[in-house]
Amino acid sequence: MAIALERSVVVNSKPIPIEELATLAGQTWSPDPDLNFEVLKQWIENGFQVTHIFWLTRYGPAYGGPGIYFLLKHPDGREAATIVVPGKKVAEFIRCHSEEWKVAGVTVELADVSMRKIAQGRE
């Protein structure tokens, strides 16, 4: 016997400056820092450019902790996305590219993610 749950995701996002993103990435502890950073670097080496960045407050790739969601676009129109875990390498990467991203108009948002679960009864 199990209780079925009606679940939904609630995301409240607000724009933040890139500098704040770099600070958050450098100061946030994670059990698996910089996870998926190699994937992000690979996309960028393949010619993709960052278009949007979201700081996910939770439900990231490392044990549900925070994550940084990168949306990328290639000049030929292809799109890609990945989620990295904050860490020193990621923070340094953001600092290095912050000016370039400002010029390119990359939007950075803080996305507060929460799950709403409503018990539906017994199955």
Added chain:
Amino acid sequence: MTSFEWGMFVLNLIIALTYAAILWVMVQQRRLMDRQLETMQAQLREAERTRMAAYRPILRVEAPLASGLPYLDFYQVRNIGVGAALSVLFFTHEFDASTTSVSGRIEPIGAAEFSQEFPITTRALLHPALTITYEDVFGNRFWTLYDIITQTQTFGEGEPPHLRR
């Protein structure tokens, strides 16, 4: 041939036959022991399978939740097995495993429990798939392959063959 020579010949023959008989008995004993060993190994394998089955976790992927953020969904798995799933890792990749877009780790999942939600983005993947790898309490490894296009699930033991390099 003198009687002494006949006697020696018969004696040698008897010794040779005795050795041959001893050898035959040893070969038969060896064959019997091999059969016993095979039986014991089969019983041991059966005992290991029984023990594994008594603690085997099986993770099934549940329907995803749209996050509201572009191209990002939250997935959850349910442990439909009888044992806890430990060291749970997930990988989003091309079905042929040529590209990985997101990998991550989630907390252990008890029997009949749901996992925490984890993020999946399939943008840029032509045929996206999700692989979950996990262990039982003895360290035996298992995997679930979820084809995101056809929504079919495949379950297996050991290392996932499609992710082997």
